[in-house]
Amino acid sequence: MTERLIVLNKDEDTISIINLETKLIEKTIETDHNPHEVIITPDGQKTYIACSLGNKINIIDNSRFEIVKRIEHPDFDFPHGLGLTKDGKKLYLASTYSEKIFIINTTTDEIEKILPTFQDKSHMISFSPDGNTVYVPNIGSNNITVIDVEKEEIINHFPVGPEPEGIAVHPNGHHLYVANQGDNTLHVIDTMTYEVLFKRRIGGCPVRLVFSPDGKYALSANRESGDISVIETQQKINGQVRPWEIKRVPVGIWAGGTVFNDDGSYAYVANNKTNDISVINMSTLKEEGRIDAGIHPDGIAYLKQSN
Template sequence: MTIILMLIFTTSIFAQNLIVLNKSENNAMIFDLRSDKLLAKIPTGEAPHEVAISPDKKFAIITNYGTRENPGNTLTLINLERLTVEKTINLENYRRPHGVAWIDNDKVIITAEANKSIVIVDVKTGETLKSIQTEQDISHMLVLSKDVKKCFVANIASGSVSVIDLKDSKLLTNIPTGKGSEGIDITPDGNEIWVTNRAEDSVAVVDAKNFKVKKKIKVDGFPIRVKISSDGKFAVVSCARAGEIAIIDAKSKTLIKRIKTAEKSDIETSGRLFGSTFGDSPVPIGIAFADKNLVYVANSNADIISIIDIENGKIIKTIKTGKEPDGIAIW
């Protein structure tokens, strides 16, 4: 009996699940990664874009961005133990919520594109606690410093990264990073901020202490997201136009390889964010690491998640999703 209980306990510790946002279906899918079984399909607000898992792994918070015609202004809080909607949080006048991260188990920080701001929200009460202006256009994605004292925000139209002091609630500086700065991540040691510049096909590496760009890496194909492995060895960049992920040695800042994320897409592109802009590309966007070498990639114009071993450069398998998967997370 003791052995059986230990096995169950061990399995529960290492069990991993995947949440996928289908932004053209207004729902979230949750999969058991041990079996790839669909556990639940949960309704969200209109056009859910990004998702983050709480530190205690009990909740997922989703930003409902809205459409071109109808800007969104809500967050969906999902109870990951019950697999149900815990609540919908109305942000009132804060519109087009997009990037999101948890500050602690009670508070999240989001970008509000239409307001050129980041907003801190108490998810338990639904109260907006404060907002801080970036003074930049299309403040899209964000990442927190390791000590959670600063927030770094990628601003697409301004081609910059805003540095915000969360303790004093003020903008410290805006760093010019490149045309179309969109995807953003921080290295495990907290020393570097990596930013994808989709309009100039580059990735900027920013020193997180002096706020200077220390390196630019050429990455063709509309680099749109970047994620860094837990060991700090690799940076993975999704290239929406090329239909590939680029694998970069995070230490030497050199491109190692490029890997196709799916076959050419023949899915109807009408009603999707990028439509036919990228031709028959599967349009890889969202990235999540399962471990230091295994990445999950959302292909928005192929309606699949590709599971890729970045060491051997091979697609291990795919998971069918709803229409236009984008934001994903693993816990």
Template sequence: MMRFAVPVLCVMAITACAPGGDAASIGEVQSREAHPTLFVANKRGNTLSKVDLETGEEVLRLDSCTNPHELATSPDRKHVALACYGGTTVDVFQTGDLTKVASLELGENARPHGIVWHPNTAIFVTAEGRKSVFRITGPLSDTPEFAEFRTNQDGSHMLAVSPDARTVWTTDLGSKTVTRVNLDDALDLRTVTVGEEPEGISLAPDGSALWVSARGSNQAIELDPTTMAVRNTIDTGAFPLRLSIRPQGDVAVTSDLVDGGLTVIDLKTAKVVRSIEVSGKAEAQQRFQVTILWSDDGTRIYVAETASNTVAEVDYASGTVLRRLPTGEGGDGLAILP
């Protein structure tokens, strides 16, 4: 495998004001920035929503790009990056008023999907149509640097990044594999077959374990992040589309689309310890839950319900659905500011 830099094709600075344009409306949006905030990519409406978690209100919704999917917030909390799955760019918006400040072009047929804005300030994103992963260094600078790393697998969809930003792992839906990409040596590429249709992926906070959910075989799989050897395989609920590890590192949760629920896995014992009903099987198709996201303190789980245009807020301790937050059409990707 060869690592190569991709020329910067497009970085677009935009200085437009928020819709409405008057100082009062802009001030109102900015004044809410102290509140905990949820951002939602609405893949059917081609919009980006901002939800005030204190009031539960959607305070802003703007046009974004075609078929937007995953989201990631910047380390300084001032921006949110959006993977434009129906196109070829990663678009960056201010968290205050959702003004778009950059459009980062990845090249022909990119179809970016999974995205991480690393604490070292680089953005990592899968380019499913190119069978690759991009690292974008200095994404908001005048001259961002692009490096593309091939996975050579079909449907490289979601990703996880190591704490030192030197390794990326992808789930490859089409190839039914998980791939480890060494960013220091692109020849050091390791791919393993894992379950049926692996999609969800999450790395333990200390980097000690990689967890994957295989939606086609209703399993969660623990891998050794270095050797890619399978350590544990666990049965989950039906169609575990996503897997997310709690920020505290004690449990992983899968988003079980067909069951309308969550499976909670203790990471020390590698055993299922409980299930949480979100919509339940009776309403699963009417809700169609997809992406899940933890609050930073690990007390809440946010569950995107694409068909009902809502996000369920779940209290982790009790397993209670506290409320359903309104979004745009087809809410999917989620990002949060505490």
């Protein structure tokens, strides 16, 4: 098996395919303008890239790492967040400034449905672990839009902190974590009631949030403080069980896209302004090294393929 990172270099309009054994760039792919976010289909066959200032989706065939198709629409206006249904048959795309969610058939790669959120700056897509619900943070409206995946309908909006961007649902399905860049806080929210259960102060301008595969840790990439907040999701202390920030790991400048490998032993953080990837050992919770990338790496994905 070969492990790779797919890294989007947003200010040189390229993708770096990085071999994690050699820590070297195997291939560089030219993209449309300003690639920001990336997602790989569950079968590992295709990669979707949101090119935000180019207003296109680039589709890569992972057997040869080449762009094979582009998706465009007049209402793409800074297409950004991406998410896939559990079966991989539908791609959800958040278009930030048109404030619309596009639902795309991944067999035909055609847009099937468009859902206006009527909120300000609908930016990211986050699926619940069971695949039944999508959560969309609206940076300008300070709230979250909730989409029923089976019905393909918006069913709710609920308030959070100022300028929410980083978002993910714990693998247990019960807790939604939202990072609010406007006041540098983390909200832990009950997914049934939308009640804020905990508020935590984290690093400066948190922009991405991911869980380890086992749910033990949440990592928040903090753009302005140059570090990663490590939240232990069930810290036990004095008879209490609570989510708690246990460490901030220094990384490069402008930490952004963050991803785990498949067993959760390592996390990889794209550092926009140092043009590299931080390698975080999750056993020691320390940066173990850096991997060079292109100019301003941001979106990042992990791919494991048979040789």
